[in-house]
Amino acid sequence: MPKTDFRMPAAVLTSMILLAASATSAPAGHLFGGGGGCNCSGRSSHSGGFAHGPAYGVPHGPAHHLPPMAHGGDHGGGDPGVPSPAPLPLTVHKAVSPPPGTLGVTYRQSSRLIPDDKHPRIGMVEIFGIPLEAKVTIPHMEGFRKKDSQTWMFESEKPLLPGTPHIYPVTSKVMINGHWTEDVRTIRLIPGRIVYLEFNPAAREESGFPGFQVD
Numbered sequence: 001m002p003k004t005d006f007r008m009p010a011a012v013l014t015s016m017i018l019l020a021a022s023a024t025s026a027p028a029g030h031l032f033g034g035g036g037g038c039n040c041s042g043r044s045s046h047s048g049g050f051a052h053g054p055a056y057g058v059p060h061g062p063a064h065h066l067p068p069m070a071h072g073g074d075h076g077g078g079d080p081g082v083p084s085p086a087p088l089p090l091t092v093h094k095a096v097s098p099p100p101g102t103l104g105v106t107y108r109q110s111s112r113l114i115p116d117d118k119h120p121r122i123g124m125v126e127i128f129g130i131p132l133e134a135k136v137t138i139p140h141m142e143g144f145r146k147k148d149s150q151t152w153m154f155e156s157e158k159p160l161l162p163g164t165p166h167i168y169p170v171t172s173k174v175m176i177n178g179h180w181t182e183d184v185r186t187i188r189l190i191p192g193r194i195v196y197l198e199f200n201p202a203a204r205e206e207s208g209f210p211g212f213q214v215d
Contacts, residue, residue: 101186102197103167111193114155121159123166123189127152128209129200134174138187141168150200160191172199 098104114124128151130136136143136152143154160166166189173180187197198209 099186100184101170102195103186103188106188106190106195110196111190114192114194118155119159121162121191122156123160123191124153124155124194125170125187125189125197126194127154127170127197127199129198130172131174131200134172137171137173138168156189160189162191170197170199 102109114120114122118124125138125141127136130145130150130152132148132150136145136154138154140157141154142157143152145152156166168187168189170185170187172183172185174183175181183199185197185199187195189195196209201209
């Protein structure tokens with residue numbers, strides 16, 4: 001038995017799609033004559049045929065009423081009843097100074113290589129200008145005072161992790177009139193380097209601070 005081709009011609013299929021689209025958008029009475037509610041006023045040459053009015057999908061009749069756009073009636077060109085939006089306030093960001101210490105100048109000031117027997121990612125700091133009666137602490141670091149001097153040496157308990165900012169507070173405590181007084185500086189460690197921290201620039205000659213030459 002010969003096969004029967006039930007495929008619909010492309011022209012017929014296109015007409016049906018367009019007709020369905022028109023039926024969902026055109027007002028009642030605009031399809032297939034009938035004039036129910038149509039106020040075409042004879043503008044179409046068809047008296048009882050296909051849809052009167054414009055192309056498919058475009059509704060015929062008075063324009064849809066949309067809410068006016070608020071362009072600022074006070075300045076013209078918009079709805080007079082809609083006030084102009086208030087201008088946004090200008091935000092001024094003030095520069096924030098880093099805390100006392102080495103932040104912001106870590107890679108521009110003095111440092112030197114750590115000893116060869118240390119792990120290559122150990123970070124160390126040498127602190128100058130600490131009074132002999134003071135005690136110094138840094139979290140996650142071990143340190144000691146050099147004998148009979150105002151200099152302390154600290155090193156990280158573990159090798160520093162790459163890509164992590166290693167910032168630590170350095171706290172000096174000294175007993176004054178029976179009360180502990182704290183003085184804090186902030187440092188950034190560098191893996192494999194000994195950074196310098198000058199706690200009291202006024203005592204530079206006594207502390208032996210090496211200056212700001214990078215080896």
